[in-house]
Amino acid sequence: MSINKSVDFSLVNIGLLVTNDAELGEGPLGLIENAALSVVNGKIAWVGNSSSVDKSLPTVEAYGKCVIPGFVDSHSHLIFAGDRSTEFAARMAGVPYSAGGIKVTTAATRSATADQLKVNAARLIAEMQESGTTTIEIKSGYGLDVVTEERSVKVAAELTSEVTYLGAHVIAPEYSSEPDTYVDLVCGEMLQACQPHSKWIDVFCDRGAFTVEQTRKILKAGISAGLKPRVHLNQLEQGEGIQMAVELDCASADHLTFLTDQDIALLANSQTVAGLVPACDFSTRSAQYPRARDLLDAGAAVALSPDCNPGSSYTTNMPFSIALAVREMHMTVDEALYAATKGGAKALRRSDVGQLSVGSNADFVLLNAPTYVHFAYRPGVPLISKTWKDGNVVFTKGASS
Ligand code: NIG
Numbered sequence: 001m002s003i004n005k006s007v008d009f010s011l012v013n014i015g016l017l018v019t020n021d022a023e024l025g026e027g028p029l030g031l032i033e034n035a036a037l038s039v040v041n042g043k044i045a046w047v048g049n050s051s052s053v054d055k056s057l058p059t060v061e062a063y064g065k066c067v068i069p070g071f072v073d074s075h076s077h078l079i080f081a082g083d084r085s086t087e088f089a090a091r092m093a094g095v096p097y098s099a100g101g102i103k104v105t106t107a108a109t110r111s112a113t114a115d116q117l118k119v120n121a122a123r124l125i126a127e128m129q130e131s132g133t134t135t136i137e138i139k140s141g142y143g144l145d146v147v148t149e150e151r152s153v154k155v156a157a158e159l160t161s162e163v164t165y166l167g168a169h170v171i172a173p174e175y176s177s178e179p180d181t182y183v184d185l186v187c188g189e190m191l192q193a194c195q196p197h198s199k200w201i202d203v204f205c206d207r208g209a210f211t212v213e214q215t216r217k218i219l220k221a222g223i224s225a226g227l228k229p230r231v232h233l234n235q236l237e238q239g240e241g242i243q244m245a246v247e248l249d250c251a252s253a254d255h256l257t258f259l260t261d262q263d264i265a266l267l268a269n270s271q272t273v274a275g276l277v278p279a280c281d282f283s284t285r286s287a288q289y290p291r292a293r294d295l296l297d298a299g300a301a302v303a304l305s306p307d308c309n310p311g312s313s314y315t316t317n318m319p320f321s322i323a324l325a326v327r328e329m330h331m332t333v334d335e336a337l338y339a340a341t342k343g344g345a346k347a348l349r350r351s352d353v354g355q356l357s358v359g360s361n362a363d364f365v366l367l368n369a370p371t372y373v374h375f376a377y378r379p380g381v382p383l384i385s386k387t388w389k390d391g392n393v394v395f396t397k398g399a400s401s
């Protein structure tokens with residue numbers, strides 16, 4: 001993603017600033033009241049009390065409202081074409097969700113040009129910025145052939161540095177009778193084509209997708225090729241993959257709608273972040289939400305993401321995910337905000353985003369609210385006034401685009 005040169009400035013008169021740096025303020029969110037921050041060269045240069053701000057820089061008013069770090073979305077499937085609203089309506093009328101719907105999007109994605117895929121993804125990124133997200137991981141996974149997977153990761157790489165090769169989303173339709181041949185393709189020619197444009201490798205390990213053994217093989221092939229692993233696990237049924245995810249040091253294991261006590265203990269004693277996607281559980285009308293409370297109480301790191309994709313969760317909205325996390329997964333509002341910012345950064349193994357310390361990327365969001373509690377207290381209300389990324393304004397409420 002190209003970074004335009006930002007203008008240096010100070011944001012002043014912040015009623016409540018979330019830094020996510022416990023050394024800068026109160027509690028794990030590092031809260032500072034009556035705060036200000038300064039931005040120099042796209043980085044946070046200073047954070048403190050509004051009365052001590054550097055008066056030589058141009059100032060921008062926060063009008064006493066709340067400022068948070070930009071959301072870090074560590075799980076999205078933005079490279080696709082087509083629409084599955086008919087499938088969604090049928091699901092709400094009683095048809096259960098299955099991984100097989102991915103193939104509908106695959107047909108549309110294969111016939112789309114790189115330009116069409118990029119325009120669609122850019123539209124969704126604009127939505128994300130409008131709802132406060134500033135760092136985005138983007139997966140391939142709707143090509144399922146060498147040419148379209150390569151096209152997908154190339155398009156993703158034009159939009160983010162966090163590109164994930166997900167050739168192993170489901171078995172490609174033309175390999176349905178020989179799944180292991182498809183696994184070999186994913187580990188061989190397709191990996192070779194996608195690796196130069198990717199940072200991560202991911203597998204959908206679940207009913208109707210890949211087994212734990214196939215997943216292990218694919219992730220190990222990716223690791224040998226220089227990619228870092230992450231994994232979709234236990235969305236549709238209780239699987240056996242957590243041990244494997246931890247052994248391979250996956251940066252995150254995502255979905256986790258089904259977990260045993262032992263799975264939770266394994267995650268809590270690992271560097272693997274639990275990437276929870278409650279908007280997906282909502283949109284698939286899952287029988288249950290993940291056990292976020294138990295994960296947090298055991299000491300596991302948790303990230304939140306909307307899991308934007310055209311099938312199981314067609315929303316880009318992190319505030320909606322926070323509201324669900326609080327209402328349905330019994331996370332406190334503080335825990336949910338932390339998971340949507342610093343938790344996402346941990347899931348991407350990034351220390352330059354998800355917090356507002358000196359030296360962090362100047363990615364932050366001005367709310368039209370006195371506190372971030374409003375994300376859960378006022379569900380569905382658009383509360384973002386302005387979003388900055390690398391010190392540049394990328395969204396202003398009410399501005400025509
Ligand atoms: O994260 N779980 C696997 N992949 C997507 C859904 C894909 C689809 O249904 O198109 C997800 O939910």
Ligand code: FE
Binds near residue numbers: 232307
């Ligand atoms: Fe996903």
